[in-house]
Amino acid sequence: MRCNSLTADPTDHLKNADSIAQPADKSVRWRIPEIQLLLDMPFNDLVFQAQQVHRQFHDANTVQLSTLISVKTGGCSEDCGYCPQAARYHTGVENQEMLPIEDVVAAAAAAKAQGATRFCMGAAWRGPKQRDIEKVTAMIGAVKSLGMETCATLGMLKPGQAKQLGDAGLDYYNHNLDTSPDYYSEIITTRQYQDRLNTLQEVRNAGINVCCGGIVGMGETREARAGLIAQLANLDPYPESVPINYLVQVEGTPLYGTAKLDPFEFVRTIAAARITMPKAMVRLSAGRREMSQAVQALCFLAGANSIFYGDKLLTTGNPEAQRDQTLLDKLGMQSL
Ligand code: SAM
Numbered sequence: 105m106r107c108n109s110l111t112a113d114p115t116d117h118l119k120n121a122d123s124i125a126q127p128a129d130k131s132v133r134w135r136i137p138e139i140q141l142l143l144d145m146p147f148n149d150l151v152f153q154a155q156q157v158h159r160q161f162h163d164a165n166t167v168q169l170s171t172l173i174s175v176k177t178g179g180c181s182e183d184c185g186y187c188p189q190a191a192r193y194h195t196g197v198e199n200q201e202m203l204p205i206e207d208v209v210a211a212a213a214a215a216k217a218q219g220a221t222r223f224c225m226g227a228a229w230r231g232p233k234q235r236d237i238e239k240v241t242a243m244i245g246a247v248k249s250l251g252m253e254t255c256a257t258l259g260m261l262k263p264g265q266a267k268q269l270g271d272a273g274l275d276y277y278n279h280n281l282d283t284s285p286d287y288y289s290e291i292i293t294t295r296q297y298q299d300r301l302n303t304l305q306e307v308r309n310a311g312i313n314v315c316c317g318g319i320v321g322m323g324e325t326r327e328a329r330a331g332l333i334a335q336l337a338n339l340d341p342y343p344e345s346v347p348i349n350y351l352v353q354v355e356g357t358p359l360y361g362t363a364k365l366d367p368f369e370f371v372r373t374i375a376a377a378r379i380t381m382p383k384a385m386v387r388l389s390a391g392r393r394e395m396s397q398a399v400q401a402l403c404f405l406a407g408a409n410s411i412f413y414g415d416k417l418l419t420t421g422n423p424e425a426q427r428d429q430t431l432l433d434k435l436g437m438q439s440l
């Protein structure tokens with residue numbers, strides 16, 4: 105069911121506001137000014153609205169746990185200004201060849217034993233080559249046979265590659281739009297926004313669930329955050345999984361030293377994602393180690409219902425699993 109076919113749309117009052125003209129193109133479900141109105145709301149009103157939407161579609165006290173692994177680290181040819189794995193920045197990340205499948209399976213089994221339901225394999229590529237696809241499909245099959253959901257994030261896919269991944273048992277493909285189209289060239293110059301949209305379409309066409317989100321705290325304006333959310337919410341259908349990352353500032357990357365964004369802006373972005381993509385799993389993603397538990401609790405209140413779980417993201421740290429269990433216990437939340 106698409107968001108515009110809901111019987112009771114909790115944002116109707118916004119859409120009917122005199123100040124907002126209805127979009128001429130009916131395929132555009134959310135316009136940037138509408139999302140900006142959300143982001144501009146008094147904080148309590150916004151979080152309350154997001155929590156109301158959240159409760160219509162989800163159990164408010166459950167959280168889904170995904171564990172990440174970097175199956176191929178560093179040496180990437182792209183120039184993403186946030187990324188410690190780009191070859192051109194000197195970040196101290198050591199390049200590593202593709203992990204042996206046994207190591208990946210062992211890590212997946214350990215993640216499952218710790219309570220994760222999904223295992224996400226990341227590679228520092230602009231996109232995979234055919235021989236890479238063959239190795240990754242073997243990993244996907246092996247992880248799947250442990251009874252876990254599988255996710256991969258390998259960069260841009262060429263026609264036919266998504267189908268190969270799907271045939272191997274891939275449940276989700278992560279491919280982030282990262283920011284608004286207007287701000288994109290400030291962050292990445294080695295590819296275009298349209299390249300990302302093309303890969304997302306390949307993934308959709310192959311029948312794989314889409315995991316697509318972005319990063320906040322990269323020096324963007326609130327309007328740019330609204331632009332990112334509009335892009336995500338207007339994908340047809342919108343992604344099943346929406347990771348919202350808070351920039352992890354890594355020394356050596358161009359974005360290191362960017363003025364820190366107020367965490368309330370991050371919570372607002374989560375709330376806007378929840379309201380505009382009611383059925384999606386919204387993931388409170390990178391940046392939790394730099395965030396207080398109180399801010400994380402606000403993110404759950406604003407509609408986040410998934411986290412990365414385990415001591416490491418791809419190359420940077422994440423709260424220890426035990427610490428997260430304590431947080432969930434304190435909040436009376438259960439994992440899926
Ligand atoms: N190379 C592939 C690609 O770019 O699509 C897959 C791996 S890439 C590391 C996956 C995502 O991690 C990026 O799209 C970005 O959203 C996120 N990411 C990378 N570095 C980050 C950082 N320092 N802080 C927050 N998120 C980050």
Ligand code: DTB
Binds near residue numbers: 188317348349390417
């Ligand atoms: C996503 O949106 N965030 C994850 C996952 N998808 C692949 C990656 C975060 C990476 C943070 C920096 C690092 O650890 O290298």
Ligand code: SF4
Binds near residue numbers: 188230
């Ligand atoms: Fe490469 Fe992905 Fe990092 Fe960009 S985000 S530099 S594509 S690993």
